[in-house]
Amino acid sequence: MSKPPPSLRVSELAYAYPDGTQALYGVDLTIGRGERVALLGPNGAGKTTLVMHLNGILTAGHGTVEVAGLPVRKDSLAEIRRRVGLVFQDPDDQLFMPTVREDVAFGPANLGVRGFELDLRVKEALQQVGLLEVIDRPPHHLSFGQRRRVAVATVLAMQPEIIVLDEPSSNLDPASRRELAEILRSLDVTVLMVTHDLPYALELCERSLILSGGVIAADGPTRDILADADLLAAHRLELPFGFAVTPQPH
Amino acid sequence: MHVPDGFFNAAVSLGAGAFAAAGLAVCLRGARRELDDRTAPMAGLVAAFIFAVQMLNFPVAAGTSGHLLGGTLAAVLVGPYTAVLCVAVVLLVQGFFFADGGLTALGINITIMAIVTAVVGWAVFRLITRAVPRSRAVIPVAAFVGAAVSVPVAALVFTLLFWIGGTAPIDVTSVALAMGGVHVLIGLGEGLITALTISSVLAVRPDLVYGARGLRAKLVLRTAGGGTTEVTGEPAAPSPARGLRPLLIGGALVTVLLAGVVSFYASSSPDGLERVAGDKGFNAGEQDHALGDSPLSDYGVKGVQDERLAVGIAGIAGVAITVAAGGAIFYAVRRRDRQGGLEGAHDGEKITA
Amino acid sequence: MGAGHTHQLYRPGDTVVHRLPPHCKLPAVAAFAVVVVATPREAFWAFGVYALLLAAVAAVARVPARFLLRRMVIEVPFVVFAVALPIIGLGERVEVLGLSLSAEGLWSAWNILAKATLGVVASILLAATTEPRAMLLGAQRLRLPQTLVQIAMFMLRYMDVILDEMRRMRVARESRGFTARDVRHLPVIAKSAGALFIRSYERGERVHLAMLSRGYTGSMPVIDDLRATARNWATAASLPAAALATAVLSWSVS
Numbered sequence: 088m089s090k091p092p093p094s095l096r097v098s099e100l101a102y103a104y105p106d107g108t109q110a111l112y113g114v115d116l117t118i119g120r121g122e123r124v125a126l127l128g129p130n131g132a133g134k135t136t137l138v139m140h141l142n143g144i145l146t147a148g149h150g151t152v153e154v155a156g157l158p159v160r161k162d163s164l165a166e167i168r169r170r171v172g173l174v175f176q177d178p179d180d181q182l183f184m185p186t187v188r189e190d191v192a193f194g195p196a197n198l199g200v201r202g203f204e205l206d207l208r209v210k211e212a213l214q215q216v217g218l219l220e221v222i223d224r225p226p227h228h229l230s231f232g233q234r235r236r237v238a239v240a241t242v243l244a245m246q247p248e249i250i251v252l253d254e255p256s257s258n259l260d261p262a263s264r265r266e267l268a269e270i271l272r273s274l275d276v277t278v279l280m281v282t283h284d285l286p287y288a289l290e291l292c293e294r295s296l297i298l299s300g301g302v303i304a305a306d307g308p309t310r311d312i313l314a315d316a317d318l319l320a321a322h323r324l325e326l327p328f329g330f331a332v333t334p335q336p337h
Numbered sequence: 338m339h340v341p342d343g344f345f346n347a348a349v350s351l352g353a354g355a356f357a358a359a360g361l362a363v364c365l366r367g368a369r370r371e372l373d374d375r376t377a378p379m380a381g382l383v384a385a386f387i388f389a390v391q392m393l394n395f396p397v398a399a400g401t402s403g404h405l406l407g408g409t410l411a412a413v414l415v416g417p418y419t420a421v422l423c424v425a426v427v428l429l430v431q432g433f434f435f436a437d438g439g440l441t442a443l444g445i446n447i448t449i450m451a452i453v454t455a456v457v458g459w460a461v462f463r464l465i466t467r468a469v470p471r472s473r474a475v476i477p478v479a480a481f482v483g484a485a486v487s488v489p490v491a492a493l494v495f496t497l498l499f500w501i502g503g504t505a506p507i508d509v510t511s512v513a514l515a516m517g518g519v520h521v522l523i524g525l526g527e528g529l530i531t532a533l534t535i536s537s538v539l540a541v542r543p544d545l546v547y548g549a550r551g552l553r554a555k556l557v558l559r560t561a562g563g564g565t566t567e568v569t570g571e572p573a574a575p576s577p578a579r580g581l582r583p584l585l586i587g588g589a590l591v592t593v594l595l596a597g598v599v600s601f602y603a604s605s606s607p608d609g610l611e612r613v614a615g616d617k618g619f620n621a622g623e624q625d626h627a628l629g630d631s632p633l634s635d636y637g638v639k640g641v642q643d644e645r646l647a648v649g650i651a652g653i654a655g656v657a658i659t660v661a662a663g664g665a666i667f668y669a670v671r672r673r674d675r676q677g678g679l680e681g682a683h684d685g686e687k688i689t690a
Numbered sequence: 691m692g693a694g695h696t697h698q699l700y701r702p703g704d705t706v707v708h709r710l711p712p713h714c715k716l717p718a719v720a721a722f723a724v725v726v727v728a729t730p731r732e733a734f735w736a737f738g739v740y741a742l743l744l745a746a747v748a749a750v751a752r753v754p755a756r757f758l759l760r761r762m763v764i765e766v767p768f769v770v771f772a773v774a775l776p777i778i779g780l781g782e783r784v785e786v787l788g789l790s791l792s793a794e795g796l797w798s799a800w801n802i803l804a805k806a807t808l809g810v811v812a813s814i815l816l817a818a819t820t821e822p823r824a825m826l827l828g829a830q831r832l833r834l835p836q837t838l839v840q841i842a843m844f845m846l847r848y849m850d851v852i853l854d855e856m857r858r859m860r861v862a863r864e865s866r867g868f869t870a871r872d873v874r875h876l877p878v879i880a881k882s883a884g885a886l887f888i889r890s891y892e893r894g895e896r897v898h899l900a901m902l903s904r905g906y907t908g909s910m911p912v913i914d915d916l917r918a919t920a921r922n923w924a925t926a927a928s929l930p931a932a933a934l935a936t937a938v939l940s941w942s943v944s
């Protein structure tokens with residue numbers, strides 16, 4: 088029987104910036120189709136660098152990245168960027184077009200989708216994040232929480248294989264935070280979420296990875312990782328005050 | 338300074354429009370070389386920055402304040418072509434979206450405030466950075482002089498255009514004098530804030546300053562045998578350098594044209610002040626100041642009535658101050674460089690706060 | 691010019707003027723401005739006709755006179771210049787209220803004031819009835835260089851974001867007791883400007899990455915396409931056409 092290839096397979100990925108600073112020292116990870124995985128790690132662990140490799144903005148110094156079986160290479164970039172939807176931390180960076188409609192349409196239009204189908208895709212994506220009513224508004228007139236949800240819609244419209252979110256819960260008020268969690272849970276798509284927000288990881292992701300010092304330092308059920316106080320402390324991660332996690336009964 | 342409709346007759350307005358359009362076409366191609374597919378987002382953000390920074394009022398003297406034009410600042414930060422585009426887009430947006438500046442005067446506004454300030458500022462900047470050994474300390478000084486010169490030159494181009502096709506009769510010499518004199522002072526402010534802004538960017542992200550390219554330290558390659566070789570950390574940039582030649586020539590041409598026309602006009606009425614100036618020895622200090630070949634140097638002393646004398650002296654004094662202030666900044670920056678990295682780190686902290 | 695011109699002029703509405711396609715309105719207003727500038731200054735009555743034409747457009751577009759007047763403040767520096775012209779102007783002098791003024795200067799002042807005012811009002815009417823987005827689409831439709839239109843698009847999108855950053859930096863300065871009073875404070879202002887540049891530039895880089903991530907390959911996809919009917923064109927052309935007729939008349943009369 089032929090199993091579909093995993094959504095994401097990264098092997099032995101190493102990278103140094105042009106100025107010589109090495110950020111990744113051989114990252115290995117595999118994310119199966121439909122999984123929701125949190126990527127945890129302290130500042131400067133190489134999280135952003137890793138994310139930039141997933142859709143070919145940075146190209147590997149060593150090692151490979153495959154998205155649903157397709158290796159990230161110069162000649163596959165267009166398809167890779169369709170398959171990997173990157174949601175940036177600051178929605179103002181992501182929403183650069185004058186109206187929400189044009190912004191959500193930007194991705195699929197670059198793929199050559201036009202006319203009725205484009206319109207349909209835009210509306211579907213906005214429906215999925217519950218913001219169809221703001222379709223003709225300029226992004227800077229939306230609340231921060233709405234902007235982050237529209238940012239998610241902009242990548243959903245590309246019908247990606249995997250969505251990668253950079254700090255999805257940052258700067259959100261509690262209600263927006265919950266709304267976004269509900270949306271992410273409702274999506275039928277692989278999710279990789281880069282975050283410091285450990286409770287959010289626990290709430291949304293059954294599995295977590297810790298990236299520290301440019302390598303994957305831990306990989307396992309989120310509950311087990313968060314229950315291991317020594318492991319967290321070793322990688323400068325901390326649960327919020329008064330928050331305790333008990334390990335999963337095996 | 339945004340010229341409204343009605344200042345210039347239709348012929349000059351349309352002529353300047355054609356000139357501005359041609360200039361923008363050249364810059365669009367040049368900017369592609371500077372930024373390639375990043376042109377639209379990068380230039381858009383820089384334009385928004387210029388727009389914002391033009392609102393940053395700074396105190397000049399008791400009670401009065403000025404604001405930045407930003408042509409030279411943009412040219413040194415992002416390169417001359419992109420700079421022209423950015424300032425031009427700011428002007429277009431102000432004209433069409435904010436009704437600031439006449440639509441028929443757009444050509445004039447773009448020519449003067451985008452093309453002339455950026456090109457002249459950049460040309461002066463390049464002349465200085467080429468003439469002296471390259472070092473970090475030179476960049477702000479060269480930017481200061483570039484900006485300080487670009488403002489009065491822009492004012493003179495305005496005067497010249499107004500003389501050709503303005504809707505009011507003016508005595509070109511006296512207006513040029515008054516405009517030049519006042520704008521030498523305004524230029525000092527522009528130069529100062531341009532230089533300070535650039536040196537603050539240099540302290541934190543020197544890699545972002547276009548005018549400081551080629552100053553980066555060389556990379557060292559270590560070989561297994563223990564030997565080392567040096568390579569340049571960035572590809573040598575012959576194409577921008579080559580692309581700049583027409584720009585420099587153009588800048589020089591504008592300067593020469595201005596100097597020629599103004600002095601021709603001035604010498605055609607050789608009464609009054611020239612003799613006065615000669616008698617009183619005003620000519621003495623004129624030969625060797627740094628801007629000797631600029632149009633400014635001549636008309637502080639020619640062809641004006643006695644009551645204009647004060648303005649003339651102000652003009653010469655302005656040039657002297659320019660040079661003195663340039664020297665002072667040079668000295669200050671060099672001293673700061675010598676004080677080393679601690680100061681720089683401190684600066685960075687203040688900026689992010 | 692100074693601060694205070696950041697408010698978008700657009701006033702949403704649903705009038706004939708609002709509904710006109712932007713690529714018809716833009717050339718119409720530009721042509722009107724050219725005609726006004728080309729009108730001889732002696733033709734007082736022609737300027738009266740132009741003013742009436744603009745008043746009619748304002749009435750149809752339901753743009754109140756008070757709104758127009760408030761926006762015309764932008765002209766003030768040039769009013770000052772125009773007032774100075776009769777005093778510093780050359781040529782024969784005339785006595786007005788005991789002042790000796792240059793006749794030529796008076797003519798020039800009138801010329802500049804009349805034309806600048808008409809131009810500003812026409813521009814305000816254009817901006818007040820055209821959504822910024824539509825204006826950009828119109829420019830694109832008129833075959834202005836793509837890159838230029840896109841730069842303007844990004845500028846408009848991020849203008850408020852950057853002004854906000856600038857405001858926050860000012861608050862941060864002031865809450866630590868700093869206010870710029872004289873030249874000695876320039877370095878602090880310049881540091882803010884430098885920081886603002888770095889933030890803008892880095893945001894530009896991030897926006898570029900966000901674009902690349904969604905398949906940008908160097909050209910923006912054209913999604914909206916504007917259409918204008920012959921009727922639209924005719925409606926838009928009525929303003930410059932009426933102005934041109936007036937101007938032609940004024941040329942032949944004078």
